[in-house]
Amino acid sequence: MDTLITKCKSAKKPLVVAGCVPQGSRDLKELEGVSIVGVQQIDRVVEVVEETLKGHEVRLMNRKTLPALDLPKVRKNKFVEILPINVGCLGACTYCKTKHARGHLGSYTVDGLVERVKTVIADGVKEIWLSSEDTGAYGIYIVWSTLDAKETFDVHFHGICRDIGVNLPILLKAIVAELPPDGSTMLRIGMTNPPFILEHLKEIAEVLCHPCVYSFLHVPVQSGSDAILTAMNREYTVSEFRTVVDTLTELVPGMQIATDIICGFPGETDEDFAQTVDLIKEYKFPQVHISQFYPRPGTPAARMKKVPSNIVKNRSRELTSVFEAFTPYNGMEGRVERIWITEIATDGIHLCVLISGLYFTSLLSKVGHTKGYVQVLVIAPESMLGTSAIAKITSVGRWSVFGEVIETLTQVNLKTVSKKVPNQDNCSPCSNQFESCACSKEPEPCSCGPDSSREHSVLEECTASMNGSRMEDRSNKNPIGWLLRKRRNHEHKKAENGGGPGLKKKLDWALGGWGIVDRALLVGSLVSFLMIVAVIIHLEFRNRF
Known part of the structure; x- marks a missing residue:
């Protein structure tokens, strides 16, 4: 931050700084002479x-x-609404300044949040991300006694109460009730720390089972050692974190959990770090955000004895190597999944498709997500952004999977998706969306999932479509093969319908060996691949030296 401020000052540009850092460290020398907007x-x-x-x-x-929820905004992604459910923090972690910058927790009302949800759905939003410093703490207020908080962050717990008389499950059920029953708009629940979600695990699992809610949750653990968690003042144990993960994994089919780790926290021994590595190895989380400890001025952790920097770096590299060795998406290849497409892939890969041998159109890699929020890369026209589709997973990678769109669901109305989250007393989360509820006297679709007959119909249509499009061809496992196969099928069809000697000659050119377009596609792909490898090597070299 200081580098950017210095550059602006040197250029004699008017400067406004906003965010947590200036709010929590307003006396920094670098902030002298600049305007500041608080959080x-x-x-x-x-x-x-x-x-x-x-x-x-x-x-x-x-x-x-609290700031108004309906402030004017320009969304970075017009299909995604980031909706804060509260502001501030209940914790008093010894390494963090969020509490100092944002203050005590304050939650928005259920009615206010529900009205905002209605508004953004009417605006065409397809994903709603609930954001918070701690989603699980929604509606809770803890009374602390602070001693010279500006300088020392020393706090003492006094009591706990509900600041607006509600909790997270109440809010989630109210929001889910407003989501379109066709599943065209999905809800993603934001990051939650273990302490405040423990008492609501089964209710949260019910919500995560709903067809309009991604089966994904970010639950930071920070360390696999109870001793380090105590030093961090995280207010939970490794055992309690395990309870959260095990319960959600058991109750929610396809549940995906992401977590965070801080390497080299003051006092971390080799044994403490080994416990962290063992925890990550045991659960093989698909996403782990690994960071090195950084002492923030004014926090208790900044006064603790630091672990030597070379040891911190080595531990970070070791844990990263362990994590990157996982293959979390093995077994997905060949599966048919419903995906929600809301963004363009950051790789910027463009592919050209030959249309009737004469015209070219540009396609871009799109990013879709499964119900478990697994990233699926598909080649599709820009018109598919903001839509849902049925896709076949053609191959898997370390960070995402690759798929082929079989059928778009823009016009498909899954009428039987329940608008309300089922009451846990009457129905437990289903392990299979197509099975009947055990609590029902007559066989009928469970309100936790879509109507089985309609869903099976969609999948049968998809399967028939796949069987009719030569899915056994190996070329369908990569985008280039998919494009070439589509062009060849198109030319075959036109030839069968009769197109005269001119078309026959064009078909012979298209299928007879490798043509100009084929070579251009392959050369372009090879060049892109080599450039990506070169960039990765360059970045790795810079990080190490």
């Missing part, structure tokens, strides 16, 4: 910018009521 003053950013352009230094950092 709860975002609604006044225009005012601050205008005054700064006039040459005035403005600092708005006093905490107030």
